[in-house]
Amino acid sequence: xxxxxxxxxxxxxxxxxxxxxxxxxxxxxxxxxxxxxxxxxxxxxxxxxxxxxxxxxxxxxxxxxxxxxxxxxxxxxxxxxxxxxxxxxxxxxxxxxxxxxxxx
Numbered sequence: 001x002x003x004x005x006x007x008x009x010x011x012x013x014x015x016x017x018x019x020x021x022x023x024x025x026x027x028x029x030x031x032x033x034x035x036x037x038x039x040x041x042x043x044x045x046x047x048x049x050x051x052x053x054x055x056x057x058x059x060x061x062x063x064x065x066x067x068x069x070x071x072x073x074x075x076x077x078x079x080x081x082x083x084x085x086x087x088x089x090x091x092x093x094x095x096x097x098x099x100x101x102x103x104x
Contacts, residue, residue, distance in 0.1 A: 002095055007098065009098070009102055012033070012034060027056075027057060028057065028061055031065065032064045036065070036066060036069075036101045037053075037054065038072065038094065038098055039054060039069065039073075040072040040089045040093075042089065044077075045071060045073040048073050048074075050073055054071060067100075067101040067102075067104030068101075068104070070101050072093045072094050075087055
């Protein structure tokens, strides 16, 4: 909703229910339609499942991408649970990634 209001774009939101197998065809169809990919997950950025999604999309949909795939994830550092709200992806972080891919 925020992307539509502030950027004038609509986003496909795909909730992968499983990571093995994951719904590659739905993700590939969305990337071919939009030309963009923003992946978010709660793991650390490095080595997280979002890297696998970005890699597969780059392999299969490279010619359709209008910007580099973006990942919004946790920081590459251990964190105490009290700081979880700062560590996890937030609406603001996801919106910033959407904005950056649209403006690329």
